[in-house]
Amino acid sequence: xxxxxxxxxxxxxxxxxxxxxxxxxxxxxxxxxxxxxxxxxxxxxxxxxxxxxxxxxxxxxxxxxxxxxxxxxxxxxxxxxxxxxxxxxxxxxxxxxxxxxxxxxxxxxxxxxxxxxxxxxxxxxxxxxxxxxxxxxxxxxxxxxxxxxxxxxxxxxxxxxxxxxxxxxxxxxxxxxxxxxxxxxxxxxxxxxxxxxxxxxxxxxxxxxxxxxxxxxxxxxxxxxxxxxxxxxxxxxxxxxxxxxxxxxxxxxxxxxxxxxxxxxxxxxxxxxxxxxxxxxxxxxxxxxxxxxxxxxxxxxxxxxxxxxxxxxxxxxxxxxxxxxxxxxxxxxxxxxxxxxxxxxxxxxxxxxxxxxxxxxxxxxxxxxxxxxxxxxxxxxxxxxxxxxxxxxxxxxxxxxxxxxxxxxxxxxxxxxxxxxxxxxxxxxxxxxxxxxxxxxxxxxxxxxxxxxxxxxxxxxxxxxxxxxxxxxxxxxxxxxxxxxxxxxxxxxxxxxxxxxxxxxxxxxxxxxxxxxxxxxxxxxxxxxxxxxxxxxxxx
Amino acid sequence: xxxxxxxxxxxxxxxxxxxxxxxxxxxxxxxxxxxxxxxxxxxxxxxxxxxxxxxxxxxxxxxxxxxxxxxxxxxxxxxxxxxxxxxxxxxxxxxxxxxxxxxxxxxxxxxxxxxxxxxxxxxxxxxxxxxxxxxxxxxxxxxxxxxxxxxxxxxxxxxxxxxxxxxxxxxxxxxxxxxxxxxxxxxxxxxxxxxxxxxxxxxxxxxxxxxxxxxxxxxxxxxxxxxxxxxxxxxxxxxxxxxxxxxxxxxxxxxxxxxxxxxxxxxxxxxxxxxxxxxxxxxxxxxxxxxxxxxxxxxxxxxxxxxxxxxxxxxxxxxxxxxxxxxxxxxxxxxxxxxxxxxxxxxxxxxxxxxxxxxxxxxxxxxxxxxxxxxxxxxxxxxxxxxxxxxx
Numbered sequence: 002x003x004x005x006x007x008x009x010x011x012x013x014x015x016x017x018x019x020x021x022x023x024x025x026x027x028x029x030x031x032x033x034x035x036x037x038x039x040x041x042x043x044x045x046x047x048x049x050x051x052x053x054x055x056x057x058x059x060x061x062x063x064x065x066x067x068x069x070x071x072x073x074x075x076x077x078x079x080x081x082x083x084x085x086x087x088x089x090x091x092x093x094x095x096x097x098x099x100x101x102x103x104x105x106x107x108x109x110x111x112x113x114x115x116x117x118x119x120x121x122x123x124x125x126x127x128x129x130x131x132x133x134x135x136x137x138x139x140x141x142x143x144x145x146x147x148x149x150x151x152x153x154x155x156x157x158x159x160x161x162x163x164x165x166x167x168x169x170x171x172x173x174x175x176x177x178x179x180x181x182x183x184x185x186x187x188x189x190x191x192x193x194x195x196x197x198x199x200x201x202x203x204x205x206x207x208x209x210x211x212x213x214x215x216x217x218x219x220x221x222x223x224x225x226x227x228x229x230x231x232x233x234x235x236x237x238x239x240x241x242x243x244x245x246x247x248x249x250x251x252x253x254x255x256x257x258x259x260x261x262x263x264x265x266x267x268x269x270x271x272x273x274x275x276x277x278x279x280x281x282x283x284x285x286x287x288x289x290x291x292x293x294x295x296x297x298x299x300x301x302x303x304x305x306x307x308x309x310x311x312x313x314x315x316x317x318x319x320x321x322x323x324x325x326x327x328x329x330x331x332x333x334x335x336x337x338x339x340x341x342x343x344x345x346x347x348x349x350x351x352x353x354x355x356x357x358x359x360x361x362x363x364x365x366x367x368x369x370x371x372x373x374x375x376x377x378x379x380x381x382x383x384x385x386x387x388x389x390x391x392x393x394x395x396x397x398x399x400x401x402x403x404x405x406x407x408x409x410x411x412x413x414x415x416x417x418x419x420x421x422x423x424x425x426x427x428x429x430x431x432x433x434x435x436x437x438x439x440x441x442x443x444x445x446x447x448x449x450x451x452x453x454x455x456x457x458x459x460x461x462x463x464x465x466x467x468x469x470x471x472x473x474x475x476x477x478x479x480x481x482x483x484x485x486x487x488x489x490x491x492x493x494x495x496x497x498x499x500x501x502x503x504x505x506x507x508x509x510x511x512x513x514x515x516x517x518x519x520x521x522x523x524x525x526x527x528x529x530x531x532x533x534x535x536x537x538x539x540x541x
Numbered sequence: 542x543x544x545x546x547x548x549x550x551x552x553x554x555x556x557x558x559x560x561x562x563x564x565x566x567x568x569x570x571x572x573x574x575x576x577x578x579x580x581x582x583x584x585x586x587x588x589x590x591x592x593x594x595x596x597x598x599x600x601x602x603x604x605x606x607x608x609x610x611x612x613x614x615x616x617x618x619x620x621x622x623x624x625x626x627x628x629x630x631x632x633x634x635x636x637x638x639x640x641x642x643x644x645x646x647x648x649x650x651x652x653x654x655x656x657x658x659x660x661x662x663x664x665x666x667x668x669x670x671x672x673x674x675x676x677x678x679x680x681x682x683x684x685x686x687x688x689x690x691x692x693x694x695x696x697x698x699x700x701x702x703x704x705x706x707x708x709x710x711x712x713x714x715x716x717x718x719x720x721x722x723x724x725x726x727x728x729x730x731x732x733x734x735x736x737x738x739x740x741x742x743x744x745x746x747x748x749x750x751x752x753x754x755x756x757x758x759x760x761x762x763x764x765x766x767x768x769x770x771x772x773x774x775x776x777x778x779x780x781x782x783x784x785x786x787x788x789x790x791x792x793x794x795x796x797x798x799x800x801x802x803x804x805x806x807x808x809x810x811x812x813x814x815x816x817x818x819x820x821x822x823x824x825x826x827x828x829x830x831x832x833x834x835x836x837x838x839x840x841x842x843x844x845x846x847x848x849x850x851x852x853x854x855x856x857x858x859x860x861x862x863x864x865x866x867x868x869x870x871x872x873x874x875x876x877x878x879x880x881x882x883x884x885x886x887x888x889x890x891x892x893x894x895x896x897x898x899x900x901x902x903x904x905x906x907x908x909x910x911x912x913x914x915x916x917x918x919x920x921x922x923x924x925x926x927x928x929x930x931x932x933x
Binding site for chain 2: 378
């Protein structure tokens with residue numbers, strides 16, 4: 002961000018590396034991993050705000066029984082687009098942004114392996130996002146079949162469904178290119194001495210995530226392409242009227258969808274694994290088991306998909322298999338949580354904002370993990386499937402999980418990106434506000450789900466009114482906290498306001514990113530650095 | 542173990558209830574618990590009325606208690622560390638970073654716990670999926686947006702009817718200010734009636750998109766998939782009214798297709814069956830009857846309110862992508878066949894569903910009604926015989 006904006010003012014400071022284009026060309030033709038990382042992060046922050054506004058539309062409607070704000074058709078559009086935008090527009094690109102910034106810095110590489118492909122994978126997102134968001138203005142409004150796009154409801158959608166499908170194809174292509182880039186960078190461009198088992202966990206989790214992405218994005222592309230040909234070219238893959246099978250769509254979708262869930266959480270594990278040791282001033286406990294646990298989660302993610310489909314009417318053996326496999330995931334996930342706590346144990350901890358978000362992550366994410374375990378039990382899932390319990394569960398893992406880890410990562414690395422420190426008071430306000438409002442919003446949803454309130458409902462029986470009102474109040478509070486984050490933390494940092502950051506602002510932080518100045522110069526590690534034995538410092 | 546879990550559960554609920562009442566007092570709507578449906582600020586699953594629902598509830602508490610204990614233990618350790626091992630308290634960092642023994646222990650122990658959780662669950666899965674030897678088999682068909690019930694086998698065989706949300710509730714929802722009602726959005730015109738203590742097998746399917754037939758008190762949720770049949774079962778142990786709602790997104794009116802199961806004693810059920818069969822015989826309409834315009838209009842208005850008004854609106858103006866019928870070219874067209882074809886086959890890729898499941902008389906009446914209501918004054922009459930002809 003202002004890492005480089007700065008250079009307009011102090012052109013002489015980094016004369017040796019100032020060969021890049023200026024103005025809009027610098028961003029449109031960007032090939033520098035830091036610039037592209039910045040673009041990704043700003044893009045996903047924008048999408049987070051758009052998706053958040055849609056969520057507030059949903060919560061405004063659900064504030065009271067009866068329809069006051071939107072009609073049921075628009076309500077379904079809001080839930081669908083909130084899901085699609087948050088998953089494909091906010092969380093996934095944000096992690097790619099983190100990877101772009103941090104992977105080359107952490108492994109001592111000069112840049113990403115394929116700089117121009119990197120540019121292309123970012124700029125593909127813009128038309129895709131415009132098409133996705135623009136679908137609200139198409140005849141019949143935005144897609145309203147839920148973010149899972151279940152057939153045959155998708156066959157009833159208007160032309161915006163095609164726009165949505167096309168947008169997802171493009172985003173998928175972007176993700177695959179981004180993943181190839183990350184894999185090739187990590188496998189080929191590590192500085193001498195940076196062996197795989199010395200690599201920071203953020204790189205490890207991203208390496209595994211990138212393989213997951215390459216494996217499953219084409220599966221999604223297949224599912225939505227079949228939907229497209231069913232809609233327009235007379236095929237009947239999922240249309241029962243022609244002998245197709247709507248449940249087959251769900252199998253294909255969730256074969257993508259479940260690994261997708263881990264795509265959205267594994268890099269978060271990586272960020273937290275960097276931050277906990279830094280603020281405990283103690284090395285990460287069980288590095289090797291962390292790598293193995295991450296790999297096991299990735300492998301298991303391919304054999305659990307049908308736990309999303311217990312109510313479709315699977316045979317006994319199907320329900321049992323998917324129940325057992327899903328419950329197994331609790332084990333490697335548990336290992337990770339234990340490792341983080343063991344890292345904190347007998348450390349010398351301080352609680353700056355990155356650490357607060359990381360500890361908050363462990364605490365609240367684990368609640369989402371436990372509700373996941375409860376949902377894995379097929380007979381219990383029969384009661385809870387498609388109720389607000391599920392909504393609570395996945396917001397505990399995606400908001401308190403992925404989003405909190407990204408906030409932690411932002412506070413941890415933004416001094417390196419921008420060259421200025423955030424205000425600790427503001428960071429703490431952001432953390433506590435977010436934590437409290439998050440729980441006010443989503444905790445009552447567990448009760449709504451247990452009481453049987455189905456999700457994706459524009460209106461509900463009046464017995465559910467109080468908890469819905471509470472959730473809506475929390476949601477608006479949570480939304481405001483994120484506006485606060487942008488206005489009082491991100492924008493000042495981008496304008497270079499704040500205390501100047503030192504090269505290593507965190508006493509206990511380790512890794513090559515802290516071996517370069519803050520803000521990180523435009524080019525880093527142009528010649529491969531010589532590393533010490535643990536590959537955390539540059540020697541000579 | 543079951544007893545102690547139950548006791549814990551009651552205690553937890555009482556504490557939770559007191560808390561929620563405290564928190565919610567200022568917001569309370571003038572609404573009461575709906576027996577068999579949701580209670581005000583309900584915290585737990587519905588009171589079980591079938592053995593499966595009881596097992597599900599037991600499993601849920603069993604899981605919740607184990608998870609809570611682990612959660613408290615693990616985070617007890619973490620928060621102890623958070624408060625003790627602080628730099629501000631002079632904590633010096635230790636330097637350990639692995640211990641094979643500890644790591645093996647905390648992999649094996651969760652594994653054993655997970656197995657302990659899976660065992661009782663397995664038993665319930667097997668029981669839940671056993672739909673054999675049913676006393677009564679009923680097909681539940683999901684339509685956009687209502688349920689159709691066909692009694693296929695057992696006492697009451699041959700009974701068939703549609704079950705739709707009471708339209709006043711739908712209008713109350715639209716008004717934005719529904720008056721307090723205990724059964725808001727749960728009241729239907731024709732509940733599904735079943736006998737107590739009999740194994741009822743529900744076969745689900747759908748006419749258009751996927752729906753899901755859910756009744757929490759009975760421990761049942763089963764997707765209804767177009768083109769396919771699936772089944773589930775329940776044996777209600779208590780008479781009463783039990784409520785549920787569609788649980789799979791099925792389009793615009795997803796929130797407005799509730800399920801109401803009325804469980805009657807064996808005698809009451811037999812009486813209901815006799816009544817119903819008599820009524821059905823009496824109602825069997827003669828499709829060759831020639832109707833007069835006012836009769837058809839009166840009938841058509843009812844059919845319209847029950848089936849069409851949700852989308853096309855009571856004033857016939859439609860909404861958003863829903864086409865208006867008022868002043869519609871198709872409705873006004875002198876060629877009646879056009880509108881009949883749309884009703885029988887649907888249009889716009891199913892956005893306008895096919896209505897061929899309605900009787901000839903109902904279809905004739907509702908077409909006649911639309912051709913002669915609002916600003917439409919064609920004077921055309923469509924007779925049931927026209928529908929019979931069009932169906933061929």
